[in-house]
Amino acid sequence: MSSADRLTHLQRLEAESIHIIREVVAEFRKPVMLYSIGKDSSVMLHLARKAFAPGPLPFPLMHIDTTWKFREMIAFRDQTARDLGLDLLIHTNPDGLRDGVGPITHGSGVHTDVMKTQALKQALTRYGFDAAFGGARRDEEASRAKERVFSFRTATHQWDPRNQRPELWSIYNARIQTGESIRAFPLSNWTELDVWQYIHQEDIPVVPLYFAKPRPVIQHNGMWVMVDDDRLPIPEGAAPEMKSVRFRTLGCYPLTGAVASTATTVAEVVAEMLNSRTSERAGRAIDHDQAGSMELKKRDGYF
Amino acid sequence: MADDGRTFDAAATEAVLSGKAAERDLLRFLTCGSVDDGKSTLIGRVLYDSKLIFEDQLKTLERDSKARGNAGGALDLSLLVDGLQAEREQGITIDVAWRHFTTDRRKFIVADTPGHEQYTRNMATGASNADLAVLLVDARKGVLVQTRRHATIARLMGLRHVVVAINKMDLVGYDRATYEAIRDDFVAFAREIDLPEPVCIPVSALMGDNVVNRGDGMPWYDGPALLPFLEEVDVVQTSTQTPFRLPVQWVNRPNLDFRGYCGTLASGRVRPGDRIVVNPSGRETTVARVVDFNGDRAEAIAGESITLTLADEVDVARGDLLSPADARPQVADQMAAHIIWMGEDPMLPERSYLLKIGHTTVPAQITEIKYRLDVNTHSKLAAKHLDLNEVAFCNLSLARPVPFDPYEENRGTGGFILIDRTTHQTVGCGMISFGLRRASNIHWQALEVDKAARAHQKHQKPCVLWFTGLSGAGKSTVANLVEKRLMAMGHHSYLLDGDNVRHGLNRDLGFTAEDRVENVRRVAEVSSLFVDAGLIVLVSFISPFRAERRLAREKVAAGEFLEVFVDAPLEVCEQRDVKGLYKKARAGEIKNFTGIDSDYEPPEAPELHLRTDQAEPDELADQVIQALRARGLLRE
Known part of the structure; x- marks a missing residue:
């Protein structure tokens, strides 16, 4: 059999993701794509553009802005929206804003709950979206490994891992009652390496923070944290150091640990990753709060 | 790593x-x-x-x-x-x-x-x-x-x-x-x-x-x-060797100049110039272009998600299946398939489920369980229903014909899922063995005297008034009064009463869930025939399950079905106990009694909701008449 009869793993993953994205658009009344600005979102956005070419995206993107994202992320977000002519919605939890909720004053648990989980629920309810695309991958974390591609949520956005619909072949059950919704995960079967290989193959732009550069960092909660603005408290006598660092994942800057690195290209990033000895989410503060913490957050509506 | x-x-x-x-x-x-x-x-x-x-x-x-x-x-x-x-x-x-x-x-x-x-x-x-x-x-x-x-x-x-x-x-x-x-x-x-x-x-x-x-x-x-x-191990999909199949997932019409048909190739390969057929319509055309994000392609193969444009303006919609002109799929509304039941509630023959195959969703019923397969011993057993995790070989009947291939020949076009119409859970999956030709051999006899003619002769518009509710809620009492009023107004009607029908047409049926489904199915068929005869049909049946009431509704045209929820709290019905049945049920002498040891699923959006514990039967009968009048179903 000739090799033309065989798809590479990236071709197969790409085709499956496009299939999922088209199915959601065909079956749901009002879909939205949750855009978190990270590399997975960049890949998901690229796949969606492929799914509907030569037409435009038939849904808006939405960013839940906690007000604590890296400034470079926000600049990249706005640039991407302009370049691609995207319909981008931005939502910040007004209650959290009023109460001044932040990761430094309130801790990562409260901050994530109020500014991400609650904010997301508010936004979904406010716009009446019945399907929301997310860039989560099953290889990220144990509870995600069991998530369905079409993940069913009650009218109050709850997830019940014991009551998930079986998913057979690529036939997705899209039936919901009024008020209920689904989260759809087109990247379910991708790994971190697949994502980088695909970014390389397709030349997809990503936030420059993924590549190493001398950046001002200090030790904070046992991580190297970048001093992105003056809201980060600098302890008496300490001063930010300039270190060549990059980020494996991107979130709120005080909660995202930098890794020492000299990788300035996708190839170098992948080389470091292949040689690395820690898994991707180890740099995220929120997964370590307690055992099974991601599962608890997800039941409550976290992406 | x-x-x-x-x-x-x-x-x-x-x-x-x-x-x-x-x-x-x-x-x-x-x-x-x-x-x-x-x-x-x-x-x-x-x-x-x-x-x-x-x-x-x-x-x-x-x-x-x-x-x-x-x-x-x-x-x-x-x-x-x-x-x-x-x-x-x-x-x-x-x-x-x-x-x-x-x-x-x-x-x-x-x-x-x-x-x-x-x-x-x-x-x-x-x-x-x-x-x-x-x-x-x-x-x-x-x-x-x-x-x-x-x-x-x-x-x-x-x-x-x-x-x-x-x-x-x-x-x-x-x-x-x-x-x-x-x-x-x-x-x-x-x-x-x-x-x-x-x-x-x-x-x-x-x-x-x-x-x-x-x-x-x-x-x-x-x-x-x-x-x-x-x-x-070489698992290269033999699917590129099987004939071309593209289930149409989405029609892409970004502007007047582009009309593309998107989907993932279930099998085979496709090139511009290929002669293809749109199933089930059977219309033939030619592939004009194979397109993706980067432009035109010479070919696409099984597993790829692509877009085709066609040479002719034929009618193609989501759910259609594109195939080569010389290797077409089967098209049928009846088929035999293995079913694996995944629902908490048992699968009941004749109950209506939604069947999703490819990108089409159609109402479907399992008409017969040929045998249940014991997955442990591989032996074939008789069965009247299927419980969770049971496997059976069944005949199915679909509301309309769909294109498919036997699952053995093509995993991409021969599998389907079954969805519960009320809970929306995925309750089963199926692998099609072959299509049944029965439906195509029984041709519909077109009759010259039709429903409109019969209704016109009676100077009325036919419809079904479906009274549902607990035993003792007052269904028959209200239905009787309504029919008397209709008679007085010169209308032609017929009242199908649950108890009476069980003495004749349905005397072979008991009170298990399977038999209740069949009981209501037969009455739904009879009421649809009576509507065809031009009558106003009153049905007074407990009819506890939503799925069967929905089936009855679908038997007649839109606007011809009025679901009347005759509602009284269980305590009130039990206190009335006109026929002494609650007492027997409580004593364990009657099994599967609705409200006691069998569920009643109340209507979600009935056309009429009558509270018999809060109003007199005469008032309620008037409400029904007013509702008929408001819908223009009565002579002025």
């Missing part, structure tokens, strides 16, 4: 990104076996010996092994694979979990499914997307009932490659005769059920023999170890 001795330099990385490693293909496999066959340990061993465990994961593993491992404080590799908290607490895998790993040769996605009989549905789910199954057998126990069950499900789901990992060889002293006896036993069973020739590998997941490395326990074994076999 490097192993201990190796580091990736720029050149090696370049190879990963652009070279041979980027050409890696994907193998999806399923692991099955019971809780103590060592399935999680086997996968853990594959990951561990392939150096695919990160340092932080290893630290967690060491900590967890001491805290709750089953390896006496040593590394318990099964903990690498266990997922949700709930199952950790129970110590069993409750669902399908997906694992990923990549070697130099291939990327692997593993569906890890539990072994208990009550998880047949999970195994079927995992198998539906797998290229291959790894079936675990405990060398001390040999081929068990559950081994046969897993093999049977693998066969049903159409897996073409089965590997039997005969595990725990260390516990039988790596004995060759033990391995051979189990192998021969399994191969014989595989032939019996027509499963493709299995590959049997003796392994010890605990010690690592024949998992990734050969180990030194079994020098007598000259076959491959498990992982090297999985890296080599």
Whole structure:
């Protein structure tokens, strides 16, 4: 059999993701794509553009802005929206804003709950979206490994891992009652390496923070944290150091640990990753709060 | 992810990104076996010996092994694979979990499914997307009932490659005769059920023999170890060799100049200029362009998600199936299929479900259970309904014809799911064996005197007034009064009463859930005939299930069906107890009595809601008449 009869793993993953994205658009009344600005979102956005070419995206993107994202992320977000002519919605939890909720004053648990989980629920309810695309991958974390591609949520956005619909072949059950919704995960079967290989193959732009550069960092909660603005408290006598660092994942800057690195290209990033000895989410503060913490957050509506 | 001795330099990385490693293909496999066959340990061993465990994961593993491992404080590799908290607490895998790993040769996605009989549905789910199954057998126990069950499900789901990992060889002293006896036993069973020739590998997941490395326990074994076999096995989809099939998923019309038909090729290949047919309409046309994000392509093959444009302006919609003109799918509204039931509530013949095949969703009923398949013994049994995890060979009837292929010939166009119309749960899956020609042989006799003519003669508009509610709620009382008023106004009507019909037409039916469904189905058919005769039909039936009332509604045209919910609290009905039935039911003399030991599902959006505990029957009958009048169904 000739090799033309065989798809590479990236071709197969790409085709499956496009299939999922088209199915959601065909079956749901009002879909939205949750855009978190990270590399997975960049890949998901690229796949969606492929799914509907030569037409435009038939849904808006939405960013839940906690007000604590890296400034470079926000600049990249706005640039991407302009370049691609995207319909981008931005939502910040007004209650959290009023109460001044932040990761430094309130801790990562409260901050994530109020500014991400609650904010997301508010936004979904406010716009009446019945399907929301997310860039989560099953290889990220144990509870995600069991998530369905079409993940069913009650009218109050709850997830019940014991009551998930079986998913057979690529036939997705899209039936919901009024008020209920689904989260759809087109990247379910991708790994971190697949994502980088695909970014390389397709030349997809990503936030420059993924590549190493001398950046001002200090030790904070046992991580190297970048001093992105003056809201980060600098302890008496300490001063930010300039270190060549990059980020494996991107979130709120005080909660995202930098890794020492000299990788300035996708190839170098992948080389470091292949040689690395820690898994991707180890740099995220929120997964370590307690055992099974991601599962608890997800039941409550976290992406 | 490097192993201990190796580091990736720029050149090696370049190879990963652009070279041979980027050409890696994907193998999806399923692991099955019971809780103590060592399935999680086997996968853990594959990951561990392939150096695919990160340092932080290893630290967690060491900590967890001491805290709750089953390896006496040593590394318990099964903990690498266990997922949700709930199952950790129970110590069993409750669902399908997906694992990923990549070697130099291939990327692997593993569906890890539990072994208990009550998880047949999970195994079927995992198998539906797998290229291959790894079936675990405990060398001390040999081929068990559950081994046969897993093999049977693998066969049903159409897996073409089965590997039997005969595990725990260390516990039988790596004995060759033990391995051979189990192998021969399994191969014989595989032939019996027509499963493709299995590959049997003796392994010890605990010690690592024949998992990734050969180990030194079994020098007598000259076959491959498990992982090297999985890296080599040729599962290139025969789907590129099967005829072209494109289920149309979405019609892309960004502007007046472009009209594209999007979908994922289920099989075959397609090029511009190919002569194709739109099914089920049967219209022929030619492929003009094969398009993707980057522009025009010379060809697309099975598995790719692409867009086609056509040479002619033929009518194509989501749900249609494109095929070559000379290799068409079957089109039928009746078919025979294997069904695996996945719902908590039993499957009842004649109940209406939604069937989704490809991108079409149609109402469908199982008209007959030909036999139930005992997945443990492979024997065929009689059945009146199907419970969770049961498998049966059934006849189905669909509301309209759909295009399909037999599942054996094409996994992409021969499988379907069944959806409960009320809860929207996925309650079953099916693999089509063949279409039934019955429907096409019974032609509809077109009659010259039609419904409109008959209704016109009676100077009225026919409709169904469907009174539903608990026994003793007052259905017959109100229905009677309504019919008397209609009679006085000169209308032609007929009242179908639950009790009366059971004396004649339905006297062969009892009160089980199956019989209740059939009871209502027959009355729905009769009321639809009476509507066709031009009558105003009053139906007074408990009709406890929403699904059957919906079926009755669908039997007549829109606007011809009024659901009248005759509502009174159970306590009130029980107090009235006109026929003394509640007393008997409470005493256990009557089984399956609605409201006592059988459910009543109240209507969600009835056209009329009558509260008989709050108003007199005469007032309520007037309300019904007013509702008919407001809808223009009565003569002025």
